[in-house]
Structures are given as C-alpha cells and as structure tokens.
Amino acid sequence: MHPSHARPALAAAGSAGMVPAVAGSKKILGGRMMIPRRRSLAAMLALLVLPILGSGIAQSQTYPNKPVRMILPFGSGGSVDVLSRMLGEQLSKRWGQTVVFDNRPGAGGNLAADLAAKSAPDGYTLFVIAAAFTVNATLYKNLPFDARKDFAPVAMIGATQNVLSVNVSVPAKTVAELTALAKAQPGAIHYSSTGIGTSGHMTMELYKTLANVNLTHVPYKNFGQAMTELMGGFVKVATPSIPGSLGHFRAGRLRPLAVTGAKRSSALPNVPTMAESGVAGYDATTWYAVLAPAGVPQDIVAKINADIAQLLDDPDMKVELDRRGIEPIVMTPQALASYINSEIAKWAEVVKAANIKVE
Secondary structure, rough: OOOOOOOOOOOOOOOOOOOOOOOOEEEEOOOEEEOHHHHHHHHHHHHHHHHHHHHHHHHHHHOOOEEEEEEEEEOOOOOOHHHHHHHHHHHHHHHHOOOEEEEEOHHHHHHHHHHHOOOOOOOOEEEEEEEEEHHHHHHOOOOOOOOOOOOOOOOOOOOEEEEEEEEEOOOOOOOHHHHHHHOOOOOOOOOEEOOOOOOOHHHHHHHHHHHHOEEEEOOOOOHHHHHHHHHOOOOOOEEEEEHHHHHHHHOOOEEEEEEEOOOOOOOOOOOOOOOOOHOOOOOOOOEEEEEEOOOOOOOHHHHHHHHHHHHHHHHHHHHHHHHOOEEEEOOOOHHHHHHHHHHHHHHHHHHHHHOOOOO
C-alpha cells in the first residue's frame, strides 16, 4: 500500500490580481471590497505556495528526467552486482533514462553507504543493499551514518541462498566429509569471504558453530578477489551466493556441497540443504533491497516502489531471477523499514553472542 498525499484545492486568483473574497466575510466600505487581514494574509500565502506545490507535483509526474545513479556496495561479479544490473537495465527501459552503476566496494559496504547517505535526496541516487547492511549497523563502531535514520527504504528486491562450496582439489564431496576434514585438522582449513559481517562470513560462522568445527577466516576486499583465491586453492572453502557462483559450478571450477536455506534452490535442485546434510538447525538466506537518501519525496519513493514491484511481477523477469536462484519479494516502503529495523536488532544479538569484531 502506497502512501497517499492529499493536495488541497486552491482557488484561482481573480483578474487584476484581486484576491477572491471568502463567502460571508467581505465588508463593503466606500464601494470597495474589504477582506479581514488574517484571511487576506492566508490567501496571499496560498498564492505563494501554489508554484512550489505545482513544481513538486510536476517533478513526481516526470521522474526521472535525467540519469539515475545506482550505488553498489561491492565489486563486480557478486550477487549484489548481478542483481542490481538486471534490475537497473529493466528500470532504464521502463523510465527511458540511463541507470548508471557505481560500484563502491570497501569496509564491508560502508563506503558505499556513507556516499549514498550524503547524496542529494532527490531520487536520482539509489543504493542497493544486502543483508550485511543490517549486520554492519552493530558490527562497526562510530559509523559516519545512521542505518535507521539516514536512508529512505524504497523497495525489497528478493532473497537468495549461499552455497557451501569447496575448491575442486578438496577431497570432500559432502558436508559430512568436509566436517570430518575440519575436525581432523582444527584451524588448518581457510575460508574466504568479501569481508567481516558479510553473508559469506556469517554463514560460515553459523556452520562453524552448529558443526563444532574450527576454520580460519580470510576476508577479502571484493567478491572477485575472494572467488579467485578460492578457485586458485589459496583458500579451500567459501559460501558465495547462488547468483555469483552458478557459472563457476557449471564450469567445474568449484564444487557445491550444500545450500544454506531451509529448502533446496531451483537453480541447484540436486544440491542438498545444510540441514539435509546433517547440520541440524541450519537456515540462512540473504536478501537485497533498494534504499535512497533520507528526505526523498514520498511520491517519488512510491513511484520507484511501484515500478520495481511491476518488474518483479513480469514473467520474463521471474524466469531470469529463478534461473539465478533469486526469489522476488514485494514490500511497501513502510514494511521494508520495519523489516530492516527487525534485522538490525536480530543481528545485533548474533554479533554480540559470537563476539564478532572488526580487526
């Protein structure tokens, strides 16, 4: 449900600049129409406000009338990048305007978040986030932005799973075999992620906790580097997202052992879940959403939300998302705001309980 905005009807001014009289309030003095000072002042203010309201209405009706920048918190090739480009290209066709992709990796996505928070709140800067955004709110101290106050939630995009994956040189063909290897050599097996607090980090920490194994975390600056190191054998294990790893599985560069969600993915139907593989209670997914700087006009937020919702309902778009293991999810801006706040609270407890810290 989109917020509605009542627009008051303003009476048009009469000829010769005369302010219309309010019924029942006029006084005649010397043949001239007199209007009480307060009502006269109110009418004059209404005339001053009219051009401003008209400008705002025209802006929302013509949005966008110039290129829109989409800030991405991670490097090229990862799930956020893949999904954002799919969405942005379709929005570009729908709007008749270019969507410019601006990858700003670093600090677990916080560099991009800070840039987005400080951008003009005019609707021409959008910020695509992953679930890690809600982890960072607690994980990082003294952030230059407030995750709850400095952004306007716009639209949910969808959710996907990660995949417990190994380098092809690793002898383990199942999660149980990997667990046995890890227990036989505590701390000797290294896993990669795109940074502390990211989904690749948190999903591995969950595996370590539930399977009672000791693996060594090696965080990298971006997805491409983390995957290159995994395929090169410098690290042996990782949990990349389905969209960012499907091509590597199909090419035989990596071996998928299990998906991290509660049910199998249609993109990898033959790959079992972690729970099916013997890690009881394991269930972790990641989600993606679009934010804007706080202060963006609500009618523009509503328009973008509606446009994204229609794209997610398009049959061709659904096929493409399903092929990449992404489940489209439609939410109002208000529902997304509540969801983000609940996720921040949830991950705050996890970060504290696991004593996860940024080194």
